[in-house]
Amino acid sequence: DIQMTQSPSSLSTSVGDRVTITCRASQSISTSLNWYQQKPGKAPKLLIYGASTLQSGVPSQFSGSGSGTDFTLTISSLQPEDFATYYCQQSYSTPPTFGQGTKLEIK
Amino acid sequence: QVQLVQSGAEVKKPGASVKVSCRASGYTFTNYAMHWARQAPGQGLEWMAWINTGSSNTYYLQNFQGRVTLTRDTSASTAYMELTSLRSEDTAVYYCARQVNYRGPLDIWGQGTMVTVSS
Numbered sequence: 001d002i003q004m005t006q007s008p009s010s011l012s013t014s015v016g017d018r019v020t021i022t023c024r025a026s027q028s029i030s031t032s033l034n035w036y037q038q039k040p041g042k043a044p045k046l047l048i049y050g051a052s053t054l055q056s057g058v059p060s061q062f063s064g065s066g067s068g069t070d071f072t073l074t075i076s077s078l079q080p081e082d083f084a085t086y087y088c089q090q091s092y093s094t095p096p097t098f099g100q101g102t103k104l105e106i107k
Numbered sequence: 108q109v110q111l112v113q114s115g116a117e118v119k120k121p122g123a124s125v126k127v128s129c130r131a132s133g134y135t136f137t138n139y140a141m142h143w144a145r146q147a148p149g150q151g152l153e154w155m156a157w158i159n160t161g162s163s164n165t166y167y168l169q170n171f172q173g174r175v176t177l178t179r180d181t182s183a184s185t186a187y188m189e190l191t192s193l194r195s196e197d198t199a200v201y202y203c204a205r206q207v208n209y210r211g212p213l214d215i216w217g218q219g220t221m222v223t224v225s226s
Contacts, residue, residue: 034212036152043202043219044152049212087152091210095168096142098152 002026002090006099012107019075021102023088028068032092035064035073038101039084047086048073078104109133111203111217118223119193126189127220129203136184137161140206142213143177143188145199153199157206158186193224 003026013019023033031051036044046055048064051071061076075082083106088099114128129141142157156167158177165177171190179186186203201220204213 032210036213038152043216044204044213045216046212046214049207049214055212055214089152089212091206091212094157094166096154098144098154101151 001095002029002093002097004088004090004097004099006086006088006102008102009100010103010105012105013078014107015078015080017078019078019104021073021086021088023066023071023073023099025069025071025090025092029090029092031067032090033064033066033071034089034091035062036087036089037082037084038087044087109205109215111205111215113201113203113217113220116221116223118225121194121224121226123193123224124189124191125193125222126187127201127203127222129186129188129217131184131186131205134205136179137181141177141179141186142204142206143175143201144204145201146219147196147199150199156188160186190222193222195224198222198224 005024007022033051035048037047038044047058051066052064063074065072083104085101085103087101112130117125119125137160140157143155144152146152156177158165160179174191176189203217205215207214
């Protein structure tokens with residue numbers, strides 16, 4: 001199985017900050033990397049797929065990049081509604097696997 | 108609109124079984140695979156299994172082999188996940204999610220079903 005490692009596991013940040021979350025795969029997954037946002041008590045929401053394509057309706061402050069084994073999710077200017085937990089997920093091979101999550105907290 | 112609606116919360120005793128349903132609407136059910144994942148309290152997401160809703164072929168994570176069964180009813184546009192021999196560690200929110208295409212993301216998620224296993 002492909003292991004997905006996210007860092008950091010948590011981050012204390014402020015509104016307006018630029019935030020970068022990284023995700024590393026244990027083997028090459030091309031660009032089959034997806035990012036999800038999850039708020040407490042809610043289902044995950046797809047933000048970015050194919051490493052860099054923004055899902056319809058997702059604000060443009062979110063962006064993704066990377067290929068192979070190293071990927072990043074960037075939030076250019078944190079908004080209050082962006083404080084949540086973010087997960088990467090590889091869909092390159094079965095079983096699909098998730099990173100352990102990155103929780104963004106208000107500083 | 109496109110949505111997945113799951114069945115309600117369940118409380119089960121250790122050793123029992125639970126069957127969670129996931130009703131799809133707003134799209135052609137058999138055109139998309141359905142995945143199941145779970146999230147224990149305060150923990151991350153754990154993928155469990157998927158079903159090809161057209162052919163009914165399934166794939167189960169080895170951790171759940173022999174305990175989980177996925178089925179679907181195409182006439183009702185509904186997918187089901189049954190988990191047997193429940194133990195306290197199975198206490199979690201269970202999600203169904205639609206996969207867009209081969210190697211694609213999970214773009215639509217159900218609201219989640221809380222399953223509590225307690226004596």
